[in-house]
Amino acid sequence: xxxxxxxxxxxxxxxxxxxxxxxxxxxxxxxxxxxxxxxxxxxxxxxxxxxxxxxxxxxxxxxxxxxxxxxxxxxxxxxxxxxxxxxxxxxxxxxxxx
Amino acid sequence: xxxxxxxxxxxxxxxxxxxxxxxxxxxxxxxxxxxxxxxxxxxxxxxxxxxxxxxxxxxxxxxxxxxxxxxxxxxxxxxxxxxxxxxxxxxxxxxxxxxxxxxxxxxxxxxxxxxxxxxxxxxxxxxxxxxxxxxxxxxxxxxxxxxxxxxxxxxxxxxxxxxxxxxxxxxxxxxxxxxxxxxxxxxxxxxxxxxxxxxxxxxxxxxxxxxxxxxxxxxxxxxxxxxxxxxxxxxxxxxxxxxxxxxxxxxxxxxxxxxxxxxx
Numbered sequence: 001x002x003x004x005x006x007x008x009x010x011x012x013x014x015x016x017x018x019x020x021x022x023x024x025x026x027x028x029x030x031x032x033x034x035x036x037x038x039x040x041x042x043x044x045x046x047x048x049x050x051x052x053x054x055x056x057x058x059x060x061x062x063x064x065x066x067x068x069x070x071x072x073x074x075x076x077x078x079x080x081x082x083x084x085x086x087x088x089x090x091x092x093x094x095x096x097x098x
Numbered sequence: 099x100x101x102x103x104x105x106x107x108x109x110x111x112x113x114x115x116x117x118x119x120x121x122x123x124x125x126x127x128x129x130x131x132x133x134x135x136x137x138x139x140x141x142x143x144x145x146x147x148x149x150x151x152x153x154x155x156x157x158x159x160x161x162x163x164x165x166x167x168x169x170x171x172x173x174x175x176x177x178x179x180x181x182x183x184x185x186x187x188x189x190x191x192x193x194x195x196x197x198x199x200x201x202x203x204x205x206x207x208x209x210x211x212x213x214x215x216x217x218x219x220x221x222x223x224x225x226x227x228x229x230x231x232x233x234x235x236x237x238x239x240x241x242x243x244x245x246x247x248x249x250x251x252x253x254x255x256x257x258x259x260x261x262x263x264x265x266x267x268x269x270x271x272x273x274x275x276x277x278x279x280x281x282x283x284x285x286x287x288x289x290x291x292x293x294x295x296x297x298x299x300x301x302x303x304x305x306x307x308x309x310x311x312x313x314x315x316x317x318x319x320x321x322x323x324x325x326x327x328x329x330x331x332x333x334x335x336x337x338x339x340x341x342x343x344x345x346x347x348x349x350x351x352x353x354x355x356x357x358x359x360x361x362x
Contacts, residue, residue, distance in 0.1 A: 051282030
């Protein structure tokens with residue numbers, strides 16, 4: 001992962017986190033895949049995200065929100081699309097910060 | 099789940115747990131075992147049925163990446179100048195006979211056979227056995243159809259359990275269908291909801307799976323060269339039942355008299 005956020009970066013804005021996450025996925029995870037996703041693309045259909053990429057994705061999100069994500073939170077309702085991930089995790093972080 | 103009915107049947111000799119992790123049944127337990135299988139077959143409708151051998155070719159399991167997922171899971175048998183493996187699941191045989199098939203219509207097969215899983219030598223009276231009987235329903239179709247078939251089976255089994263008074267629940271499985279080799283694979287399986295299980299509670303509060311409902315996506319069809327005419331990629335899925343576990347769970351929850359009435 002070349003462009004992960006630093007520990008001091010806070011994505012308090014959902015749309016900012018959404019854009020950052022989308023850039024990471026398209027530039028890093030889908031590098032060479034001849035495919036560009038948008039915020040509403042299904043991430044886990046057609047093998048877009050494989051078992052290695054999911055670990056990269058989790059590391060990126062964990063770094064962004066500043067906490068590890070327990071395995072039991074890694075379910076489809078939180079990870080279906082970039083928008084869903086951003087709303088779940090950036091929103092949670094923002095609430096924590098208030 | 100109570101243990102008294104099982105203990106009573108052990109005392110009468112109708113259930114014998116062998117020291118090496120197998121089960122000998124007669125009388126009511128045997129009748130119940132056969133009745134459960136007949137009910138499951140009826141739920142599946144009229145399908146092509148395969149009676150699977152205990153032995154399975156190493157090439158099948160290698161082709162299915164079995165050893166990568168479960169390096170020590172298969173049981174090896176030895177004879178003079180020969181060695182072989184015992185099947186850890188019966189659906190491998192189905193994919194074996196479908197190898198390089200070009201299907202004009204979706205395939206749905208049911209299969210039964212003895213399976214062998216050596217889980218670090220752990221066996222118990224709730225049905226964790228080295229040798230057990232597995233009934234499976236295997237489907238090859240489009241992704242949407244396979245997913246629908248799994249949903250249908252989950253509802254059928256919920257209904258069947260309700261009808262026979264067996265308390266349990268269907269939940270996403272935490273143990274991986276494709277092995278425990280990496281966190282990434284396990285999380286991906288969990289996230290994509292590839293495996294559900296129907297489980298019952300044991301006396302110690304833990305859960306014991308009686309059935310699993312699995313989506314394989316293109317894992318097996320790609321490895322065994324199975325194609326479906328008109329579909330970009332054939333998907334597969336299976337529903338698997340451990341018959342001894344069902345029999346023990348029904349006896350434990352319903353008791354001897356009510357179990358006898360069920361299969362009478």
